Amino acid sequence: MKSLRNHFSLILALFAVLLSIQVFNIIERTIAAYEKNLQDNYSIVIVSKTALDLKFLKRSDTIIADITEISPAKVLEKVKKDFKQKNLDQIRSSLPKFYTMKLTKYPSSFELSDLERSLRKISSITKIEDFSKSHDSVHKLLTLFKSVISFLGFIIVAVTALLILKEMRLWQFQHQERMNIMALFGAPIWLRSAVLFRLAIVDAILASILVLVTFFIIDKNGTIETELDLLNINITLFNYVNDFFFLLGVSLATSIILATFIVLGHKEEV
Amino acid sequence: MDKVIVAKDLTLAYNEDEVIIKEASFSVDSGSFVFITGASGSGKSTLLKSLYGALDSKSGSLIVGGVELDKISSKKLDFLRRHIGIVFQDYKLVKEWTIEKNVMLPLIISGYAKDVSGMQVQKLLSHVKLNHQAGKYPLELSGGEQQRVAMARALAHNPILILADEPTGNLDDYSSQVIWNLLEGANNQLKTTIVVVTHHIPESLTIKYKHYHIEYGVVYEVS
Numbered sequence: 001m002k003s004l005r006n007h008f009s010l011i012l013a014l015f016a017v018l019l020s021i022q023v024f025n026i027i028e029r030t031i032a033a034y035e036k037n038l039q040d041n042y043s044i045v046i047v048s049k050t051a052l053d054l055k056f057l058k059r060s061d062t063i064i065a066d067i068t069e070i071s072p073a074k075v076l077e078k079v080k081k082d083f084k085q086k087n088l089d090q091i092r093s094s095l096p097k098f099y100t101m102k103l104t105k106y107p108s109s110f111e112l113s114d115l116e117r118s119l120r121k122i123s124s125i126t127k128i129e130d131f132s133k134s135h136d137s138v139h140k141l142l143t144l145f146k147s148v149i150s151f152l153g154f155i156i157v158a159v160t161a162l163l164i165l166k167e168m169r170l171w172q173f174q175h176q177e178r179m180n181i182m183a184l185f186g187a188p189i190w191l192r193s194a195v196l197f198r199l200a201i202v203d204a205i206l207a208s209i210l211v212l213v214t215f216f217i218i219d220k221n222g223t224i225e226t227e228l229d230l231l232n233i234n235i236t237l238f239n240y241v242n243d244f245f246f247l248l249g250v251s252l253a254t255s256i257i258l259a260t261f262i263v264l265g266h267k268e269e270v
Numbered sequence: 271m272d273k274v275i276v277a278k279d280l281t282l283a284y285n286e287d288e289v290i291i292k293e294a295s296f297s298v299d300s301g302s303f304v305f306i307t308g309a310s311g312s313g314k315s316t317l318l319k320s321l322y323g324a325l326d327s328k329s330g331s332l333i334v335g336g337v338e339l340d341k342i343s344s345k346k347l348d349f350l351r352r353h354i355g356i357v358f359q360d361y362k363l364v365k366e367w368t369i370e371k372n373v374m375l376p377l378i379i380s381g382y383a384k385d386v387s388g389m390q391v392q393k394l395l396s397h398v399k400l401n402h403q404a405g406k407y408p409l410e411l412s413g414g415e416q417q418r419v420a421m422a423r424a425l426a427h428n429p430i431l432i433l434a435d436e437p438t439g440n441l442d443d444y445s446s447q448v449i450w451n452l453l454e455g456a457n458n459q460l461k462t463t464i465v466v467v468t469h470h471i472p473e474s475l476t477i478k479y480k481h482y483h484i485e486y487g488v489v490y491e492v493s
């Protein structure tokens with residue numbers, strides 16, 4: 001009965017670690033999806049006296065993904081009837097070129113000012129509109145969110161790691177006597193610690209399965225996904241193959257490392 | 271004759287200021303029967319501990335089964351211990367295992383097949399008159415019964431050396447006789463070397479034996 005309770009608390013501690021890792025994963029995914037949304041809708045408008053070459057621009061800053069010329073045809077169409085064709089040609093040739101510029105990622109404010117500086121070096125560019133005011137507030141909020149979450153995640157992992165270590169020390173105490181007796185009859189170290197490792201592995205697997213079941217229930221319930229949908233964010237909360245095996249790996253590694261510590265820390269009593 | 275144990279100027283201590291065994295020199299012939307006596311606290315269990323490599327010597331040398339214990343690697347020590355059967359003064363049974371599994375321990379460690387070790391365990395438990403208790407746990411047994419389980423375990427793997435620390439300490443005359451008969455039998459039939467710590471050397475014994483006594487840290491032979 002006592003050993004069952006021990007089992008249970010180790011599983012619970014591992015479960016807490018795995019759950020916080022997965023929650024962290026989900027938040028990373030949400031932020032990434034949100035940044036992607038922003039990036040898709042984000043572009044810079046630049047005005048240049050002469051035509052711009054994408055290859056040349058890319059050399060000045062690698063964050064630049066693409067530029068598209070905004071055709072002046074529509075503007076000209078409107079004023080067509082007021083001008084003669086000859087004058088129209090003249091206007092067309094003297095008109096500066098407008099471009100929208102797409103970036104490879106959603107830029108930080110530093111990256112944005114860097115980009116602006118390199119663009120200003122190009123003499124033909126006369127105007128840059130980067131919408132930096134609205135950009136900044138959204139992005140700052142995101143980064144703040146991210147750091148708060150990282151901090152919380154760190155605390156959760158630290159606390160549960162201490163919890164697991166304490167649990168394992170209890171285990172060590174519990175298994176010490178048997179391991180000691182086995183050693184006195186010449187059992188090699190792997191045989192002495194076999195029970196410990198078996199328990200560690202079983203508990204790690206059970207904890208991972210518990211996380212899987214938890215997310216299955218969350219998925220079935222669907223409220224979180226609906227809320228994310230409202231923000232126009234489509235992410236998988238839990239990938240039943242990749243995420244499961246990743247968490248299983250983390251869980252196994254954690255418990256096996258801790259069990260190894262116990263085995264190595266074991267000293268024969270005199 | 272081959273020697274299973276050779277001690278030369280062996281000094282044992284748990285800490286610097288208190289020597290338990292002082293420069294003891296003795297040897298145990300292969301296939302012989304040896305008794306160790308001495309007052310309580312004289313260092314009998316301490317001497318046995320050094321013989322199964324659980325206590326390093328402070329000085330001098332100790333050779334068991336042909337290996338110098340001072341320099342032994344943990345792997346070699348494991349190997350050596352697989353050929354020794356120990357009856358501890360405090361029994362050292364595994365609480366969470368049944369009597370049957372406890373007796374089976376040396377056989378599990380040596381990698382015997384399940385059916386072979388199962389039969390061996392049944393035989394030994396009936397020798398110590400405990401076959402009806404096989405499924406019980408150590409704490410469900412009396413002290414004397416636990417002691418007999420420890421005896422059965424020490425014999426299970428037919429060791430070449432048995433170290434027994436007061437194996438009849440908790441037993442009535444009848445059960446004590448059962449233990450002495452078992453040890454004598456192993457010594458007679460399997461040529462097992464036997465070292466027994468005891469307060470009373472049984473009078474019933476028919477075989478020749480050596481007798482060491484410990485007093486004030488000195489180990490000497492009584493003839």
Ligand SMILES: Nc1ncnc2c1ncn2[C@@H]1O[C@H](COP(=O)(O)OP(=O)(O)OP(=O)(O)O)[C@@H](O)[C@H]1O
Binds near residue numbers: 284290
């Ligand atoms: N683990 C230990 N650490 C420190 N001192 C110990 C330890 N074990 C025993 N001693 C001391 O060593 C001395 C000898 O103890 P030992 O157990 O060898 O006596 P013994 O002859 O077996 O006595 P008994 O007949 O009562 O079993 C005692 O004074 C005891 O206090």
Ligand SMILES: [Mg+2]
Binds near residue numbers: 314315316359435
């Ligand atoms: Mg003793």
